[in-house]
Amino acid sequence: MGEKKQLNVRIPLELQEKIENDGRPKVEIVIEALELYFAGKAQMDSNEDTSANNNASQKDSNVGNSDSNTSQNDNNISQNASNINQNDSNVSKIEQKDSNEVLRMKTEIEFLRSKIDELLKLLHQEQVLHIQTQRMLTAPQTAQKKWWQLWK
Numbered sequence: 001m002g003e004k005k006q007l008n009v010r011i012p013l014e015l016q017e018k019i020e021n022d023g024r025p026k027v028e029i030v031i032e033a034l035e036l037y038f039a040g041k042a043q044m045d046s047n048e049d050t051s052a053n054n055n056a057s058q059k060d061s062n063v064g065n066s067d068s069n070t071s072q073n074d075n076n077i078s079q080n081a082s083n084i085n086q087n088d089s090n091v092s093k094i095e096q097k098d099s100n101e102v103l104r105m106k107t108e109i110e111f112l113r114s115k116i117d118e119l120l121k122l123l124h125q126e127q128v129l130h131i132q133t134q135r136m137l138t139a140p141q142t143a144q145k146k147w148w149q150l151w152k
Contacts, residue, residue: 012101 007030011019019029 019026022029
């Protein structure tokens with residue numbers, strides 16, 4: 001990691017508050033999170049490769065060892081089931097985060113709409129006051145007589 005690049009991201013407010021409350025520099029937290037993410041991803045990839053190798057070796061093994069193959073298949077099935085359960089829990093967490101985000105956005109939209117209504121009322125009031133002050137500032141024009149009317 002000799003050369004460094006800059007990364008700009010937008011994060012939810014909840015994460016921002018957690019980062020600020022942690023006390024460590026933001027850069028360290030983000031670098032650590034990315035390293036953990038890629039380490040976990042590499043581990044999952046190696047687990048998938050291992051299970052693929054197990055499946056391939058099982059196909060190449062002797063047919064006479066059906067009991068050991070059955071136990072290995074059971075192990076693979078249980079591993080796959082646990083992976084599916086983990087994926088389901090991850091999906092439910094993501095859906096929960098998405099639903100929380102949707103609710104937060106809806107409340108924010110309602111708040112902003114109420115602020116727009118208030119701003120429109122204030123703008124209308126300001127326009128009315130501006131018109132009234134303009135009327136007050138302009139002096140009434142005195143009617144000037146035409147030159148032939150001066151002697152009347």
